[in-house]
Amino acid sequence: MRILVIEDDLEAQRYLVNGLKEAGHVVDDAADGETGLTLALSRPYDVAIVDRMLPKMDGLDVVAEMREHSNGTPVLFLSALSEVDDRVKGLKAGGDDYLTKPYAFVELLARIDALMRRRSPSSVKTRLQVGDLELDLLTRAAKRNGTAIDLQPREFRLLEYLMRHAGQVVTRTMLLESVWEYHFDPQTNVIDVHISRLRAKIDKGFELPLLHTVRGAGYMIRAHA
Amino acid sequence: MRTLSILRSQAFRIVLVYVAVFALSVSALLAFTYWNTERALDAQTDQIISAEIAGLSEQYQRVGLRGLTEVVMSRSAHGGPGLYLLLNRQREPIAGNLDGMPQTTKGRGSEIEFDYERRVEDQVQLRRARGRIFNLLGGFQLLVAQDVHERFLTEKLFSTTLPWTVGLMLLLGLVGGALLSRNMLRRLDQINRTAGQIIAGDFSRRVPVTRAHDEIDTLADSLNRMLDRIERLMKGVREVTDSVAHDLRTPLNRLRNRLEETLRHLDPSGQEANEIESAMRETDQIIATFNAILLIAEADAGVTRGTMTSIDLAPIADDIAEFYAPLAEEKGVTLEIRPAGTTTIEGNRSLINQALANLVDNAIKYTPPGGRITVWPEMTPDGVDLFVSDTGPGIPPEERARVVERFVRLETSRNSPGTGLGLSLVAAIARLHNARLVLEDNAPGLKAIIRFPRPPMGPRGAAKR
Numbered sequence: 001m002r003i004l005v006i007e008d009d010l011e012a013q014r015y016l017v018n019g020l021k022e023a024g025h026v027v028d029d030a031a032d033g034e035t036g037l038t039l040a041l042s043r044p045y046d047v048a049i050v051d052r053m054l055p056k057m058d059g060l061d062v063v064a065e066m067r068e069h070s071n072g073t074p075v076l077f078l079s080a081l082s083e084v085d086d087r088v089k090g091l092k093a094g095g096d097d098y099l100t101k102p103y104a105f106v107e108l109l110a111r112i113d114a115l116m117r118r119r120s121p122s123s124v125k126t127r128l129q130v131g132d133l134e135l136d137l138l139t140r141a142a143k144r145n146g147t148a149i150d151l152q153p154r155e156f157r158l159l160e161y162l163m164r165h166a167g168q169v170v171t172r173t174m175l176l177e178s179v180w181e182y183h184f185d186p187q188t189n190v191i192d193v194h195i196s197r198l199r200a201k202i203d204k205g206f207e208l209p210l211l212h213t214v215r216g217a218g219y220m221i222r223a224h225a
Numbered sequence: 226m227r228t229l230s231i232l233r234s235q236a237f238r239i240v241l242v243y244v245a246v247f248a249l250s251v252s253a254l255l256a257f258t259y260w261n262t263e264r265a266l267d268a269q270t271d272q273i274i275s276a277e278i279a280g281l282s283e284q285y286q287r288v289g290l291r292g293l294t295e296v297v298m299s300r301s302a303h304g305g306p307g308l309y310l311l312l313n314r315q316r317e318p319i320a321g322n323l324d325g326m327p328q329t330t331k332g333r334g335s336e337i338e339f340d341y342e343r344r345v346e347d348q349v350q351l352r353r354a355r356g357r358i359f360n361l362l363g364g365f366q367l368l369v370a371q372d373v374h375e376r377f378l379t380e381k382l383f384s385t386t387l388p389w390t391v392g393l394m395l396l397l398g399l400v401g402g403a404l405l406s407r408n409m410l411r412r413l414d415q416i417n418r419t420a421g422q423i424i425a426g427d428f429s430r431r432v433p434v435t436r437a438h439d440e441i442d443t444l445a446d447s448l449n450r451m452l453d454r455i456e457r458l459m460k461g462v463r464e465v466t467d468s469v470a471h472d473l474r475t476p477l478n479r480l481r482n483r484l485e486e487t488l489r490h491l492d493p494s495g496q497e498a499n500e501i502e503s504a505m506r507e508t509d510q511i512i513a514t515f516n517a518i519l520l521i522a523e524a525d526a527g528v529t530r531g532t533m534t535s536i537d538l539a540p541i542a543d544d545i546a547e548f549y550a551p552l553a554e555e556k557g558v559t560l561e562i563r564p565a566g567t568t569t570i571e572g573n574r575s576l577i578n579q580a581l582a583n584l585v586d587n588a589i590k591y592t593p594p595g596g597r598i599t600v601w602p603e604m605t606p607d608g609v610d611l612f613v614s615d616t617g618p619g620i621p622p623e624e625r626a627r628v629v630e631r632f633v634r635l636e637t638s639r640n641s642p643g644t645g646l647g648l649s650l651v652a653a654i655a656r657l658h659n660a661r662l663v664l665e666d667n668a669p670g671l672k673a674i675i676r677f678p679r680p681p682m683g684p685r686g687a688a689k690r
Contacts, residue, residue: 011482012478015482015486022489080471080475101477102474102478102481104481154547185513190551193551216502
């Protein structure tokens with residue numbers, strides 16, 4: 001995957017580029033807004049990672065300009081600014097996701113993974129399937145190996161989100177933001193408790209577990225070990 | 226409504242009092258001038274009468290009745306303002322230009338006044354006269370008077386026009402006052418509306434200044450300068466928090482990046498990896514604390530006030546309770562939500578979520594297994610109360626005020642994880658919403674209440690939206 005990194009803190013940029021390359025991505029980098037915008041408009045990228053505060057041209061303006069040129073590359077904002085109102089501003093300017101510094105690299109990786117998948121036309125799915133686990137989005141019914149699983153509405157949304165990102169790492173923060181729409185750090189392991197309840201419902205009594213914990217990162221649902 | 230508010234306005238009341246005082250003093254001045262003038266005119270008339278009587282009485286003494294009659298007759302023929310009547314012992318007129326003694330007289334000062342008829346150009350006129358009856362030796366009577374009809378007319382004119390004048394003055398004053406206060410009210414309304422918009426979070430609003438350069442403009446100007454200053458200060462605080470955030474997050478970001486990169490190149494089961502992981506956890510703790518401090522500073526500075534919307538607390542409480550229910554259950558604590566009707570406040574959804582989450586999180590942390598946590602919003606006469614009660618150890622009354630201060634944690638809880646900023650953050654979020662965090666005894670346990678005021682209905686409610 002081709003990724004554009006626009007970040008003026010050179011050390012942070014180096015870590016970011018190295019990390020992404022190690023994860024198998026092709027990375028271009030820019031240290032200011034103008035260069036970044038030129039790159040973004042001249043080459044196709046799967047994802048752009050844009051720092052919120054950049055020299056020459058603000059990150060918000062870069063993305064706004066990209067959208068002006070009908071460039072639809074998914075954008076992940078990185079911001080060291082205070083968060084409450086800034087997230088809204090970033091998303092309004094045309095950003096697709098928003099991560100506050102300092103972030104965990106696995107969090108960043110999981111989010112750009114999700115952004116890149118989102119881009120591939122998934123059409124309108126009415127059922128999701130991972131291994132022998134099926135989710136019918138119309139009837140709101142879950143089945144594993146033909147046996148109905150009784151899910152609470154929120155558990156259904158949690159499972160739906162995990163299955164939509166099957167094979168990808170999904171972090172706790174991503175779950176918190178997408179399933180509960182909360183943008184705070186709960187400080188406790190409340191997400192883990194929700195996951196273990198869901199796991200008890202979908203994996204208990206089956207030989208092959210589907211819901212996996214990815215150490216130091218989050219969770220992943222996948223059919224193969 | 227509109228006329229009532231004009232009548233109640235300060236400007237109108239001032240104008241009313243002013244008009245009343247003005248009318249009163251003008252009437253008093255006119256009355257005094259009139260009274261004085263009349264007195265002077267009367268005195269002049271009286272002097273003429275006295276002189277004539279003195280002259281005629283001297284004539285009588287000198288030349289007797291016949292001489293007096295002649296003089297009276299000659300003076301009567303004169304046609305001037307002088308009026309004379311000489312009566313004999315039987316009170317029959319002998320001479321003079323009056324037909325007879327006036328039937329009705331009234332005293333005014335030292336003299337009498339009466340009406341008499343006079344022929345002027347073929348018309349009989351009833352005119353006013355002022356004079357004195359003088360008793361002559363030998364039983365004769367002499368009436369000497371002066372025509373004062375002009376004065377009388379002026380007097381009549383004055384007494385009929387004065388009430389009208391005062392009435393007109395009052396009417397004009399009232400109309401003027403109404404117009405003036407309507408103008409004042411309109412301008413005060415503008416100031417009120419602007420204030421409402423600013424309270425709602427639009428700091429760019431300013432009070433309109435007219436070209437009149439009057440007191441209200443001076444006030445508007447002062448208000449605008451004050452608002453400029455507040456806006457600058459707010460911007461300053463925002464810039465400071467932003468740059469503090471930026472300047473601390475950038476190195477923290479590098480630190481975390483570096484630890485992560487190191488960890489990636491280490492054997493995950495080795496001792497070093499463990500050390501690095503624990504260093505990363507410490508870093509995350511620093512970041513969490515820093516974020517909480519920043520959020521408290523932002524909330525206290527009112528930086529996020531612009532994002533307030535109308536929100537219902539009932540579903541928010543439901544969702545948070547549902548979110549924490551599995552955690553509570555795992556700990557053996559009952560977490561229940563008490564159903565409530567619509568409990569709408571003006572607020573920032575994200576921050577209210579966070580505040581309530583902190584309270585519930587705390588409650589779960591401190592409530593022993595078998596305990597009970599209850600969450601519910603409630604309408605009160607003053608607004609909305611959001612309750613989180615637990616059956617934990619509670620907080621001693623003397624400690625309650627202290628625990629909402631920044632960084633304070635009770636000694637007994639020093640070892641459990643957390644930034645120690647949970648309640649301080651809740652208190653700051655409450656303050657941002659003009660609400661208060663109140664801690665009460667749940668006997669046993671703690672009852673935390675965020676006491677929201679009623680959404681402002683004042684200037685913003687009045688202004689059409």
